[in-house]
Amino acid sequence: MLLIVGPGAVGTVIAGYLGAAGRPLRLQCTRHDLPAVAAAEGIAVERVTGGPALAGPRPLLTTSADPDEVRQVLICVKHPDLDAALDGLPADMRADTPLVSTLNGVGALRRIRERFPGHPVLPATILFNAQLLEPLHARVSARPQIGIPREHGxxxxxxxxxxxxxxxARGEAAAWGKLLFNLSAGIAALTHSTFREVLTVPGLRAVYADLLDEGAEVLRTAGIDFSVPVGVPLTVFLRLLRHNGGAAWRLAAWRLGLGGSAYPSMVSDLAHGRRTEIDLLSGEIAGLARRKGLEATRNQRIAELVTAAERGESRIPMTADMLVAAMDRRQATVRPG
Structure with missing residues (x-):
């Protein structure tokens, strides 16, 4: 039996598709979330990119799965909820039970391995964007696809x-590559922009190119392999981004199935006062740079700006010009915490 942990946007989409395909699964919720999820009549996934909505019965719900039944675990929560999700997993699962992380970045993989040493811990790269409209009702704004290493049959x-x-996907190289691509999230969140706008509006794409270039250099210097999910080497994508934003957008949209209205979930998180994952994206690059005796001033700065917005210490949304000016200020006023 497959255990899907987390009834959020990603968990709902995956449960909807796998449930419709007849896969035996349970959807694990916290006791706090269970009443709202249990009240849903069924599960629904709308597809902005076309086609009828996927609809089906509500999956079987649980707050504590039977370790004897669990054969695979898909962890589909956000980073702030990861520790609680891991606390809810059966401590006595079979040691060969794979734990598959769908979380952004690589920090979650480290945390899961610390908590469940000896278990196979696998990265699954989510290559779509989804929003949770209400319990067990999600909207996908990109072609639904997932990156999994071939060896994990x-x-x-x-x-x-x-x-x-x-x-x-190339394991953790894919996770690092997705992290690089997702450096767009801080820009989009601060300016309330779509992926398309980040890749085509001149000021925004200039900031994004700087973040990507700096992040890739930190990874290369640290000896970390990465594989960006855009189908071309990062050097080619950066060249397009700096000189032909329309081509960069068309490439990303084709490769990832992005619709013109797709935006990172961090946009909604920041707009609704929720904690963002900036520390696991630009913050991860800045932290790695510090540990290696390097600098990542651009990623550090975007992390500071998002953190300030989280705390209500700056006004959003910014215009592209405002963001460019804020990125160019020498002195940062807020440190990410």
């Missing part, structure tokens, strides 16, 4: 024929 087989396309 059982996980690949889980998605085969489900409607969720599986793309071969």
């Amino acid at each position: 059982a996980t690949v087989a889980l998605f085969r024929g489900s409607g969720l396309r599986v793309r071969a």
Whole structure:
């Protein structure tokens, strides 16, 4: 039996597709979330990119799964909820039970391995954007696909024929590459922009190119392999981003199935006063740079700006010109915490 942990946007989309494909699964919720999720009549996934909505019965719900039944775990929560999600997993699961993380970045992989040493811990790269409209009702704003290393055959087989396309991914190199691509999230959150706007509006794409360039250099210097999910080497994508934003957008949209209205979830998180994952994106790059005796001033600055907005210490949304000016200020006023 598959255990999907987290009834948020990603968990709802995956549960909807796998449930419709007849996969035996349970959806694990916290006791706090359970009443609202249990009140949903069924599960629904709307697709902005076209096609009828996917609809089905409500999946079986649990707050504490039977360790004897669990054969694979998909962890589909946000970073602030990861520790609580791990606390809710059966401590006596079979040691060969794979724990598959769908979280952004690589910090979650480290945390899961610390909590469950000896278990296979696998990265699954989510290559779509989704928003949770209400419990068990999500909207996908990009072609639903997921990146899984080929060598993890059982996980690949889980998605085969489900409607969720599986793309071969290079393990943690794919997770680092997705982290680089997601450096766009801080820009989008501060300016309330879509992916398309970040890649095409001159000031925004200039900031994004700087973040990408700096982040890639930190990873290379640290000896960390990465594979960006845009289908071309990062050097090519950066060249397009700096000189032809329209081409950069068309490439990303084609490769990732992005619709013109798609935006990072951090936009909604910041707009609604929720804690963002900036520390796991630009903050991860800045932290790695510090540990290696390097500098990542651009990523450090965007992390500071998002953190200030989280605390209500700056006004959002910014215009592109305002963001460019804020990025160019020498002195940062807020440190990410």
